[in-house]
Amino acid sequence: MSGPLDGLKVIELAGIGPSPYACMLLADFGADVLRIERGDVDADQEPTWDLVNRSRPSVAVDLKSDAGRELILELCEQADVLIEGFRPGVTERLGLGPLDVATRNPTLVYGRMTGYGQDGPLAQRAGHDINYIAVSGALWPMGRRGERPLPPLNLVGDFGGGSMFLVFGVLAAVLSARATGEGQVVDAAMVDGSASLLTMTHAMMNAGFWHDERGTNLLDSGAPFYEVYETSDRQYMAVGAIESKFYDALLQGLGLNGEELAAQFDRDAWPDMKERFASIFRQKSRDEWTGIFADVDACVTPVLSSREAAHHPYNTAREVFIVDGVVQPRPAPRLSRSPGAIGQAPGKPGSGTRSGLASWGVDERRQEALRAQGAFG
Numbered sequence: 001m002s003g004p005l006d007g008l009k010v011i012e013l014a015g016i017g018p019s020p021y022a023c024m025l026l027a028d029f030g031a032d033v034l035r036i037e038r039g040d041v042d043a044d045q046e047p048t049w050d051l052v053n054r055s056r057p058s059v060a061v062d063l064k065s066d067a068g069r070e071l072i073l074e075l076c077e078q079a080d081v082l083i084e085g086f087r088p089g090v091t092e093r094l095g096l097g098p099l100d101v102a103t104r105n106p107t108l109v110y111g112r113m114t115g116y117g118q119d120g121p122l123a124q125r126a127g128h129d130i131n132y133i134a135v136s137g138a139l140w141p142m143g144r145r146g147e148r149p150l151p152p153l154n155l156v157g158d159f160g161g162g163s164m165f166l167v168f169g170v171l172a173a174v175l176s177a178r179a180t181g182e183g184q185v186v187d188a189a190m191v192d193g194s195a196s197l198l199t200m201t202h203a204m205m206n207a208g209f210w211h212d213e214r215g216t217n218l219l220d221s222g223a224p225f226y227e228v229y230e231t232s233d234r235q236y237m238a239v240g241a242i243e244s245k246f247y248d249a250l251l252q253g254l255g256l257n258g259e260e261l262a263a264q265f266d267r268d269a270w271p272d273m274k275e276r277f278a279s280i281f282r283q284k285s286r287d288e289w290t291g292i293f294a295d296v297d298a299c300v301t302p303v304l305s306s307r308e309a310a311h312h313p314y315n316t317a318r319e320v321f322i323v324d325g326v327v328q329p330r331p332a333p334r335l336s337r338s339p340g341a342i343g344q345a346p347g348k349p350g351s352g353t354r355s356g357l358a359s360w361g362v363d364e365r366r367q368e369a370l371r372a373q374g375a376f377g
Contacts, residue, residue, distance in 0.1 A: 008081065074104075098110045
């Protein structure tokens with residue numbers, strides 16, 4: 001598969017959550033990724049449900065066997081990147097840590113994905129997205145006034161603060177390695193990444209525009225013009241009319257233009273304005289409101305379920321999703337000359353061992369020897 005990352009060779013020591021998604025992004029854009037995991041070298045080629053494992057073969061290797069470990073080190077000699085998502089120290093104990101790999105390939109970039117980072121008092125603690133964004137401060141502001149924080153799925157820690165920052169760090173380090181001949185370790189921690197995502201929030205706090213009480217600020221459901229409203233058919237409309245011209249268009253669509261209303265940014269009036277907006281939105285269905293605002297720049301849109309989104313005209317026109325038996329988002333972002341593409345469906349663990357290793361120069365005869373030595377488990 002060609003793409004903008006064609007020629008970039010990546011070894012993925014399979015984990016869960018953010019590191020597989022990062023490798024999916026690299027593979028979708030043409031990187032040659034080998035996903036190394038426990039599996040069955042004789043597994044059939046039937047696709048699996050786990051879409052984040054798409055676009056790359058699954059290769060069964062027993063990392064605890066001498067032959068398996070040596071195979072990975074040999075593959076590292078031709079790789080540009082190794083990505084792992086274990087707790088700190090695990091790959092060192094396997095003999096596959098950064099120093100072990102650097103002796104075989106000093107230019108290799110070693111990407112490490114964790115929640116709390118490679119060092120510090122929480123480095124060895126278990127956690128999930130909700131824990132990491134709790135520590136970074138990203139969870140606190142999410143929720144309505146007087147209510148507890150609401151977890152934003154696992155988008156902010158795992159994929160926003162984790163995968164995206166790992167990909168950014170790895171590609172930055174690859175550019176550096178190609179210029180200097182020296183690889184390095186990329187320590188991507190979900191706490192660090194999700195904290196970085198709060199940069200604008202910290203700026204507003206420093207300026208006195210943002211307060212710790214959730215549900216009272218511009219973007220956290222405090223403002224009546226940045227809110228989700230229920231419609232008569234128990235569906236929802238999203239309103240993001242921050243700028244004055246959009247706010248004026250919102251008022252007109254709601255039938256409030258010409259009335260004497262509090263100033264848009266009069267915070268004391270926000271609770272009453274929210275109630276008024278809510279009562280108006282409850283008078284019509286989602287489709288009716290969608291029609292009213294269809295050709296109006298008021299930043300008002302219907303709230304679609306994940307299933308609806310795949311078939312909605314907004315998204316079908318741009319082919320945001322692939323709908324072919326299995327629904328999945330297309331690779332993003334869009335490149336004009338060398339766009340990303342899905343290379344293959346996700347396979348069962350180990351199902352791509354033969355073809356994957358062959359593409360990296362491990363021929364059939366060598367593979368049989370490795371199997372006899374227990375490299376594949």
